[in-house]
Amino acid sequence: MVYSSMMKLPERVYRYARETLAHLVSFPTVSAEGRAIPETAQAVVKLLEDLGLKAEIHPTPGAPVVYAEGGGNGPTLMFYNHYDVQPADPLELWESDPFTLTERDGHWYARGISDDKGELVSRMAALKWFMEEHGSLPFRVKFVVEGEEEIGSPHLEAYVREHKDRLKADAVVWEFGSVDTAGRPLVYCGLKGIVAVELRVKTAAYDLHSSNGAVVQNPIYRLAAALTTLRDNDGNVLIEGFYDKVRPLSETERKSLEAIPDESEQIAQVYGVKEFLGKAKGFEFYRRMAAVPVVNFNGFHAGYGGPGSKTVLPAEAFAKLDFRLVPDQDPVEVVELLRAHLHKHGFTDVEVITLEVGEHPARSDLEAPWVKQAVEALREVYDREPVVHLSSGGSGPMYPFTHYLSAPVVAIGISYPGSRVHSPNENIRIADFERGVAAIKRAMEKFAALP
Amino acid sequence: MVYSSMMKLPERVYRYARETLAHLVSFPTVSAEGRAIPETAQAVVKLLEDLGLKAEIHPTPGAPVVYAEGGGNGPTLMFYNHYDVQPADPLELWESDPFTLTERDGHWYARGISDDKGELVSRMAALKWFMEEHGSLPFRVKFVVEGEEEIGSPHLEAYVREHKDRLKADAVVWEFGSVDTAGRPLVYCGLKGIVAVELRVKTAAYDLHSSNGAVVQNPIYRLAAALTTLRDNDGNVLIEGFYDKVRPLSETERKSLEAIPDESEQIAQVYGVKEFLGKAKGFEFYRRMAAVPVVNFNGFHAGYGGPGSKTVLPAEAFAKLDFRLVPDQDPVEVVELLRAHLHKHGFTDVEVITLEVGEHPARSDLEAPWVKQAVEALREVYDREPVVHLSSGGSGPMYPFTHYLSAPVVAIGISYPGSRVHSPNENIRIADFERGVAAIKRAMEKFAALP
Structure with a gap:
């Protein structure tokens, strides 16, 4: 299989993804305003059931979690995503309706098309494709799709802690992922x-x-x-x-930071910054972002x-x-x-x-098989060396997964630096979406030890 | 003459003052908005002419200065005042029209009734009274009434510098003055x-x-x-x-600070402050306010x-x-x-x-005869020991007068701590006004070496 030449999804998978996306982004699921929460949760349940999974609505003190599982009884791969989105305003800056999937110049536009409905659908499409190609799921799959990520996931940690036996997993795909400006696929293995x-x-x-x-x-x-x-x-x-x-950096972690292509000078130019703190560049730049x-x-x-x-x-x-x-x-x-x-x-x-309860830092073991499998999948699909980041400089609710489930987490996905998440004209490039779906499917095959 | 028992102005002087005040506050002379400047300047010219002075409009790059002089050829007493006022808004907080003199419960209310039209009229009334009682002015009197004090007197220093020969004076009465909360008359001899x-x-x-x-x-x-x-x-x-x-404090200046009744504890309570900087109280409190x-x-x-x-x-x-x-x-x-x-x-x-050109500090010589004459006048009229302040903690355009004219300046007048200058419901107590007029007239008599 030459994944590197694969630029297009199979027609059926592409159509499924596009229709599913159009359906999901039509819900104005703005958690900050409490809009369309139950309808969207029900829609996600239905989509996961259509994939042959057993899906449930799990109430929390806030928006419910959509939980689903299915497949075989082997090791478990979990997908963490969220069905809520940021507010769409200022509306006047959108070039098309934020809650209508719109295609222009090879891009799809809509609120949530990247963050996070687009990422969620990319996982569903990859699963559908995997099952159609391999006939069944040789491993167990679990979905945790929450509805409060955009307001700080206030109930997710308690949810994971309380359901940690049921949620038991061996590997987690995080809710976002992207390529960098040079087109290299990125893998984030932690959050601050x-x-x-x-x-x-x-x-x-x-x-x-x-x-x-x-x-x-x-x-x-x-x-x-x-x-x-x-x-x-x-x-x-x-x-x-x-x-x-x-925690001191391990030798592997240190080497991962050293291996990151140094884009600090370009970043300084974009930000309008003469020099970074402590004149950081290269390893030190990425060490500060990920580990300081x-x-x-x-x-x-x-x-x-x-x-x-x-x-x-x-x-x-x-x-x-x-x-x-x-x-x-x-x-x-x-x-x-x-x-x-x-x-x-x-x-x-x-x-x-x-002001906020706060989130614990989370970091996956870079030597975990799942991290290596994800990196290999990206390398094959993109035909480029992936850039592995020990941690994003940003934050999110990853800790319950690494801590209560002890599962390594990788953030890979379908977005790009111009996706404008949280801003007007949120968009993804369709080619990135297709490549991202292929990478997730390929990672599943690695996880299942398929050739 | 028992000034201390004098609570009322002569009827003629009182009527003159009230009518003149009602006329002057009817002009909405808001310098920040450039309102009613020429009309008010003309009205001030007319009022000074009615007192027998030669009055002129002196143009500046901004609002004109009204200049007037008259009287004998002896030593010169100068009055510095301003005919402009602060904006009246927020209008809805006024209990009566800001540009209509309104009497309630022994108070007069209007924008400028204290700052500074009330103070200006108190000087005019004192002059009228003096001339009626003594027949003529045995000394020379000069008025400098500017129209930009409330916007920082941007042209006053140049004006005084350019006209310093004509403005030559031996003593200056500053544009404001008041009693303290205990009813003691205050004399300020400088500004920061x-x-x-x-x-x-x-x-x-x-x-x-x-x-x-x-x-x-x-x-x-x-x-x-x-x-x-x-x-x-x-x-x-x-x-x-x-x-x-x-400049180090002179012995006289130091003693003046020591003589100020210590109200720092009451002030701390009003301000809601546990202790002042450096635990200042008494002498140190007043030293910081006036001289640090x-x-x-x-x-x-x-x-x-x-x-x-x-x-x-x-x-x-x-x-x-x-x-x-x-x-x-x-x-x-x-x-x-x-x-x-x-x-x-x-x-x-x-x-x-x-942000602003700035104002030089100014301080009068506490041992100047004029300072002593003003203090004596207040002591007689109020029958209380005046409180002499080396300097206010505030600022204003006093420097051109102490510097180019080398004249000692005293700030005495008609206001009280509740006058709400620059705020809605600006007011003075009529009794303070009457006492203030009497004190200015008495200071003129001291200046003229009358008994």
């Missing part, structure tokens, strides 16, 4: 954890005339001074104990911000922060370390408010 | 200088996803770090050379400020600052010191934008 906090300082009952700055403390000073103690100019975090639980925890300042607001000047001494200041974490840091512990740090440095006037 | 700047940092071409915080510099960190180098936790300014030109230069952070804005969290790495941050200066600091020099400081500390990425 995250915890978001707000810091607040109040120094007076109300805003004062700035002549009082001679005697009254300034909240901007206090908050700026507090933030400045949290990191140094190169981005190293100065919170006592922050790095204590960071950081503190981010997302916002800082206090006092006057209009044109010209205003002689005001504001009474309050606040900042929004997120911490990006790596194994084996813990989101709750990190907030405790932050509180202890501020206290120790005299910032007892700085209030710390946790 | 001011210069306002904006600091800006840009670290990328556009906002990025916060996962990039692992490699991309954060503008909030850079700006917070820069601000933190400018002062310490007690408010001491750390800019090299910042204090070099600060400071840097104020008026605003800081960057990135996300809405509810919850947003995983954004902002590209830009900015802060607004004002410096409050004391003799003999120079606003332009201070900005140069700031630039040099930032450069020396590696903040070459922090852009410094001067």
Whole structure:
């Protein structure tokens, strides 16, 4: 089989995928607005049943999880996806209706066409193709399709923990994947954890005339001074104990970072950045993105911000922060370390408010057979060397899968850097979709030890 | 003459003052909106002419100055006032029309009733009263009434400099004055200088996803770090050379600060402040307000400020600052010191934008006869010990008068702490107005060496 020359799906599979996609994106499943949740969940149940799986709606305190399984009794391959999408606004920036699948110039456009209905359908299409070609499923397949990913998956960890016996799996395909700008297929094997906090300082009952700055403390000073103690100019975090639980890189992990083609200079140009923190490039650039925890300042607001000047001494200041974490840091512990740090440095006037429960970091074992199988599948289908990333710099609910199920997870899929996920005119290139479906099918064959 | 028992103005003077006030506040002289400037200037000319003075309109590149003089050829007493007012909005918070003089419960309400049309009319009424009682003016009187005080007096310094021979004066009455909460008359003999700047940092071409915080510099960190180098936790300014030109306090100045009744605890309660910078109270509190230069952070804005969290790495941050200066600091020099400081500390990425030309600090000689005469006049009229303040913590265009005219300036007048200047329901207490007119008339008598 020469997968590398395979540019087109079999007609039947292509038609199935297109029709299924058109159907799914027609639901405006905006979880932030609670729209079309039960209808979409039912539609997903029906689609999975049509593939011969046993599908169920599993309630959670929020949107239900669609769970399905089927196939043989061998090892288990799990697909994690979500049926909810981001809001479509600003609507006026869409060139076609966000909830109507639209084809233009070899692209498909719709809200969710990449994230994540397109990815979900690519798994279904690959499964359909596999079964049609091989007659049956020699391994067990499980789907966990949640409806709250776009609002932070607040109930997914509890769901996986409570159903961990039923969800038992040997390998997981994550909900997203893409090629890079050079067309190389990417494999992400982990996600950073995250915890978001707000810091607040109040120094007076109300805003004062700035002549009082001679005697009254300034909240901007206090908050700026507090933030400045949290990191140094190169981005190293100065919170006592922050790095204590960071797991050292294995030799394999280090080598994977070294093997990543260095695109840091091009990225710097796109971002309009003269140099990266600590002059990072190559290995160090990718090490920081994948394996170094950081503190981010997302916002800082206090006092006057209009044109010209205003002689005001504001009474309050606040900042929004997120911490990006790596194994084996813990989101709750990190907030405790932050509180202890501020206290120790005299910032007892700085209030710390946790904004989100947070997500644990997750990382798959790069030497797990499933990681190697996925990489081999991509290499064959794309006829290029895949780029293996130890971890994305971003975050997501991967931890319940690596932790409670102890399953290696790979993120591979159908998107590209121009997919505009979360933005108007979300799109995928049809050729990427076809190649992605082929890669997933080929990975299944590797998983099933088929030639 | 027992001034201390004088609670009422002579009927004629009272009627004159009330009618003149009603006329002047009927002009909506909002300089920020360029409203009613020529009409008000003409009305002021007419009022000064009615007092027997020679009045002229002196053009400037902005609103004209109304200049008037008259009386004898002895020493010269100058009144500095302004005929413009702050905007009246939010209009819905006014209990009566802002441009109609309204009397309620012993108060007069109108925009400008304190700041500064009320103060201006109090000088006119005192002059009328003086001339009616003494038959003529044994000294020379000059009025400088500008129309741009509420927008920062951008042309006043040049005006005074260019006309310094004609404006020659031996003493100046400043445009405002008040009693304190305990009813003690206040005398301010100086104003702090001011210069306002904006600091800006840009670290990328556009906002990025916060996962990039692992490699991309954060503008909030850079700006917070820069601000933190400018002062310490007690408010001491750390800019090299910042204090070099600060004139040491004379023994008289020091004693004047020691003599101020300590209201710092009450002020702390009103402001909702646990303690002041450096635990200042009493002498130290008033020293800081009057004689210590400071840097104020008026605003800081960057990135996300809405509810919850947003995983954004902002590209830009900015802060607004004002410096409050004391003799003999120079606003332009201070900005140069700031630039040099930032450069020396590696903040070459922090852009410094001067927002206003700035005002020099000004301070009168506390031992000048005019200061003593004003204090004596207040003591007699109020039958209480006046509180002499070396300087207000606030700023204003006093420097041209102390510098080009070398004249001592005292700020005395008709307002009280509840006057709500610049706010809806601006008002004065009629009893304060009457007492203030009497005090100005009595100060004229002292100036004229009358018994």
